[in-house]
Amino acid sequence: MNSNKLLKILILAFLLFFPFSSSSTETLIQNQSIKDGQILISKEKNFSIGFFSPANSSYRYLGIWFAKVKEQTLVWVANRNDPFNDSSGVLSINQDGNLVLHDSFNRSLWSTNVSVQGQASTAAQLLDSGNLVLVQENNKKVLWQSFDYPTDTLLPNMSLGLNRRTGLNRLLTSWKSRDDPGTGDCIYKLNLIEAPQFFLYKGLIPYWRTGPWPWRSSTLKSNVKVNYINNGDELSYKYFFDDSAIITRIVVDNSGLLQLFVWNDGEHRWNEFWSAPKYRCDKYGQCGAYSICNSDDIDFECSCLPGYEPKSPRQWYLREGSELGCVRNKSGLSMCGNEEGFVKMERVKAPFSPVTGHMYLSMMSYEACKQACLRNCSCTAFTSLKDGKETNCLHWYGELMDIEMHYDERDPSIYVRVDAADLAKNTMKFGGFLGNKGRLALVVMSIVVPLLPMILLAHLWIRNKKKMRDPTKSSSLNWSKRFKIIIGIARGILYLHYDSRLRIIHRDLKTSNILLDDEMNPKISDFGLARILKEDQIQDKTKRVVGTYGYMSPEYAVFGKFSTKSDVFSFGVILLEIVSGKKNSGSYMEHPSLTLIGHVWELWIEDKALDIVDSSINESYVTHEVLRSIQIGLLCVQEDVRDRPDMLEVLLMLYTDATTIPSPKQPAFIFRTTSNDLKSVAEGPCSINEVTLTNIEAR
Numbered sequence: 001m002n003s004n005k006l007l008k009i010l011i012l013a014f015l016l017f018f019p020f021s022s023s024s025t026e027t028l029i030q031n032q033s034i035k036d037g038q039i040l041i042s043k044e045k046n047f048s049i050g051f052f053s054p055a056n057s058s059y060r061y062l063g064i065w066f067a068k069v070k071e072q073t074l075v076w077v078a079n080r081n082d083p084f085n086d087s088s089g090v091l092s093i094n095q096d097g098n099l100v101l102h103d104s105f106n107r108s109l110w111s112t113n114v115s116v117q118g119q120a121s122t123a124a125q126l127l128d129s130g131n132l133v134l135v136q137e138n139n140k141k142v143l144w145q146s147f148d149y150p151t152d153t154l155l156p157n158m159s160l161g162l163n164r165r166t167g168l169n170r171l172l173t174s175w176k177s178r179d180d181p182g183t184g185d186c187i188y189k190l191n192l193i194e195a196p197q198f199f200l201y202k203g204l205i206p207y208w209r210t211g212p213w214p215w216r217s218s219t220l221k222s223n224v225k226v227n228y229i230n231n232g233d234e235l236s237y238k239y240f241f242d243d244s245a246i247i248t249r250i251v252v253d254n255s256g257l258l259q260l261f262v263w264n265d266g267e268h269r270w271n272e273f274w275s276a277p278k279y280r281c282d283k284y285g286q287c288g289a290y291s292i293c294n295s296d297d298i299d300f301e302c303s304c305l306p307g308y309e310p311k312s313p314r315q316w317y318l319r320e321g322s323e324l325g326c327v328r329n330k331s332g333l334s335m336c337g338n339e340e341g342f343v344k345m346e347r348v349k350a351p352f353s354p355v356t357g358h359m360y361l362s363m364m365s366y367e368a369c370k371q372a373c374l375r376n377c378s379c380t381a382f383t384s385l386k387d388g389k390e391t392n393c394l395h396w397y398g399e400l401m402d403i404e405m406h407y408d409e410r411d412p413s414i415y416v417r418v419d420a421a422d423l424a425k426n427t428m429k430f431g432g433f434l435g436n437k438g439r440l441a442l443v444v445m446s447i448v449v450p451l452l453p454m455i456l457l458a459h460l461w462i463r464n465k466k467k468m469r470d471p472t473k474s475s476s477l478n479w480s481k482r483f484k485i486i487i488g489i490a491r492g493i494l495y496l497h498y499d500s501r502l503r504i505i506h507r508d509l510k511t512s513n514i515l516l517d518d519e520m521n522p523k524i525s526d527f528g529l530a531r532i533l534k535e536d537q538i539q540d541k542t543k544r545v546v547g548t549y550g551y552m553s554p555e556y557a558v559f560g561k562f563s564t565k566s567d568v569f570s571f572g573v574i575l576l577e578i579v580s581g582k583k584n585s586g587s588y589m590e591h592p593s594l595t596l597i598g599h600v601w602e603l604w605i606e607d608k609a610l611d612i613v614d615s616s617i618n619e620s621y622v623t624h625e626v627l628r629s630i631q632i633g634l635l636c637v638q639e640d641v642r643d644r645p646d647m648l649e650v651l652l653m654l655y656t657d658a659t660t661i662p663s664p665k666q667p668a669f670i671f672r673t674t675s676n677d678l679k680s681v682a683e684g685p686c687s688i689n690e691v692t693l694t695n696i697e698a699r
């Protein structure tokens with residue numbers, strides 16, 4: 001056999017077994033068809049339509065996928081429940097102008113099934129948005145579009161929700177499994193109750209919901225735009241990225257997750273950008289009726305609304321059974337015309353009343369809304385919702401479900417009906433208790449609780465010592481006590497950074513915020529500026545720098561960036577202050593231009609670090625322990641964030657003297673600056689000495 005013949009056979013085999021993927025234009029006109037193996041590509045080559053088989057399946061389906069994404073990702077499937085067994089499928093426009101999907105026996109498996117007036121000719125076009133449209137050629141009227149019949153995927157600029165003119169409620173339905181695009185169990189759809197909201201259902205059971213119109217709590221991240229539409233034609237929303245070059249999709253999967261993915265072309269994979277439900281409390285009804293769920297709660301996420309108590313205390317406290325939930329305290333007073341009132345719960349996901357429902361009263365002021373609720377004894381709660389300039393009123397009657405603590409300023413406050421006794425009890429307590437501060441207050445309490453009556457401010461002994469030259473006090477603070485205090489502070493900060501379930505950045509660690517009890521155990525106090533980072537968050541940024549100069553790290557003072565490492569910096573300063581008995585912001589006769597940090601650094605490189613040790617530590621001290629502490633202090637105040645150890649490393653270095661510790665690099669803030677210099681750098685009104693700025697920004 002000569003090579004020419006072989007080549008011919010190979011070409012023939014290729015043509016027989018690999019049907020050519022011939023790409024045509026983006027338009028399909030009457031009497032044309034797309035056979036299995038052929039595809040149609042949109043104009044800018046954003047999307048393709050053609051036949052495909054899912055991962056582990058041999059069935060053939062007609063679908064639309066991203067043309068630019070290497071990993072074939074379907075966004076729409078026509079015959080999701082009626083696949084072809086073989087590659088006989090054909091998509092064409094039939095005599096009456098409809099798009100039809102049929103097999104070699106001319107059996108129709110799917111069709112657009114619209115009526116085309118007057119035998120006008122039609123054409124189907126795949127748009128670059130991913131929408132397949134059937135248009136009447138003479139007047140360009142859209143007769144049918146795939147965006148109206150989504151499968152499991154929402155694309156940018158595609159509307160989800162109600163089209164009031166056609167009555168079509170566009171919804172997403174998951175695939176059955178990864179290799180079966182058939183109609184699955186998980187549905188994301190608009191629930192057309194009084195206060196319309198989107199629900200994610202698993203089967204018939206609600207699994208997650210957005211909260212009532214305008215679906216504030218479903219707002220995604222900031223670089224994603226969400227358009228809420230409520231007019232005579234539409235009650236729907238759509239999303240898109242500012243940058244239209246970003247390839248993205250929202251999809252409901254068969255495990256009940258709603259996910260927003262963004263294609264990462266560099267890594268050739270879809271990155272999850274946002275998803276729901278994400279936290280324990282996102283799950284619908286996690287704590288049962290009349291309860292409030294707080295995913296950040298250290299101990300147990302559920303608590304009862306004011307005036308309510310656990311339905312089954314045993315199950316509630318053991319956290320078992322499905323019978324969670326709360327009921328009204330039976331011994332409570334009547335809540336009908338008996339001087340009852342409302343307790344405000346700030347920034348929560350507004351509840352859902354599954355049985356008795358809601359009442360949505362548009363254009364009603366807060367006060368009118370409240371009075372109307374008060375007058376109807378079955379009204380259990382109300383809220384005043386802002387929609388643009390309008391203030392609308394929402395009442396709930398009966399059971400209150402799925403209230404979740406959110407801490408998002410866009411979330412509404414709700415007002416829960418309580419009896420006169422609970423009203424008196426709660427008006428004081430709930431004022432700010434449930435806000436962001438409240439969360440901190442809980443944590444702070446658990447840290448600072450065992451404070452003994454006699455407390456001594458740590459900074460007092462430093463200041464007194466400076467002023468009075470403090471022999472009584474100083475003799476009570478020998479080296480071993482100081483070392484114990486250093487370790488105690490380090491453990492406290494470690495707790496804030498890692499051990500508490502929230503990652504807390506104190507932002508204002510300084511000696512005057514360290515309280516000492518009569519056994520000289522240190523406690524960290526004043527969490528007024530503290531911030532909570534999310535579990536996976538490492539640093540955050542603020543426009544308004546608040547804190548105390550002398551203790552602030554350079555990246556925080558200058559750029560407003562704070563992280564656990566900025567607390568480490570403050571700890572380093574505190575450590576050096578405790579060892580030296582001097583304040584970082586004070587001046588030293590020997591070196592008026594240097595800060596304490598600068599002074600220690602200079603002595604350190606001259607190998608005279610022990611000169612800095614407080615002269616009032618007159619008894620002997622363990623030289624290597626003191627040197628080690630100074631070295632750790634210097635490591636903490638290094639200029640570059642990445643060079644600073646974290647609190648765990650600090651504590652390990654303090655505890656074990658077997659490990660070698662690195663040599664510190666030059667620290668930040670060696671030279672003393674005048675207050676005005678620093679002010680101009682930080683662009684914020686900051687205090688220089690002990691006074692903390694109380695200018696707390698809104699969270």
Ligand SMILES: *[C@@H]1O[C@H](CO)[C@@H](O)[C@H](O)[C@H]1NC(C)=O
Pocket residue numbers: 030031121
């Ligand atoms: C499609 O084919 C039918 C019959 O073969 C013919 O009558 C009709 O004119 C054709 N339509 C177009 C748009 O070519």
Ligand SMILES: *[C@@H]1O[C@H](CO)[C@@H](O)[C@H](O)[C@H]1NC(C)=O
Pocket residue numbers: 055056178179
């Ligand atoms: C396909 O089947 C293989 C073997 O059963 C399995 O490992 C793989 O996860 C399946 N792929 C998908 C997408 O389901």
Ligand SMILES: *[C@@H]1O[C@H](CO)[C@@H](O)[C@H](O)[C@H]1NC(C)=O
Pocket residue numbers: 083084085103
């Ligand atoms: C696929 O095969 C099954 C079983 O062989 C048959 O019942 C069914 O009708 C076939 N479907 C199509 C679309 O050909």
Ligand SMILES: *[C@@H]1O[C@H](CO)[C@@H](O)[C@H](O)[C@H]1NC(C)=O
Pocket residue numbers: 095106
């Ligand atoms: C296919 O069926 C349609 C009606 O469903 C008919 O009009 C058409 O002529 C058929 N085509 C063939 C090739 O049998």
Ligand SMILES: *[C@@H]1O[C@H](CO)[C@@H](O)[C@H](O)[C@H]1NC(C)=O
Pocket residue numbers: 111113
């Ligand atoms: C087409 O639509 C009509 C009504 O508009 C309906 O009665 C018929 O069942 C539909 N046919 C298919 C195949 O969906």
Ligand SMILES: *[C@@H]1O[C@H](CO)[C@@H](O)[C@H](O)[C@H]1NC(C)=O
Pocket residue numbers: 129156157240244
């Ligand atoms: C979505 O619509 C907006 C405004 O109508 C437009 O600017 C944007 O390019 C569209 N994005 C996509 C991906 O179609």
Ligand SMILES: *[C@@H]1O[C@H](CO)[C@@H](O)[C@H](O)[C@H]1NC(C)=O
Pocket residue numbers: 044046127128129244245246
């Ligand atoms: C098609 O994709 C490009 C980038 O890939 C994007 O800029 C453009 O907006 C898309 N077109 C539409 C209509 O979405």
Ligand SMILES: *[C@@H]1O[C@H](CO)[C@@H](O)[C@H](O)[C@H]1NC(C)=O
Pocket residue numbers: 308309329330331332333421
């Ligand atoms: C129930 O109400 C009574 C009377 O107001 C009160 O003494 C009791 O503490 C309440 N129980 C709870 C769990 O709030």
Ligand SMILES: *[C@@H]1O[C@H](CO)[C@@H](O)[C@H](O)[C@H]1NC(C)=O
Pocket residue numbers: 359375376377378379397
């Ligand atoms: C209270 O509101 C409910 C629900 O709207 C209504 O059915 C009932 O008649 C109202 N009761 C009074 C006294 O207005």
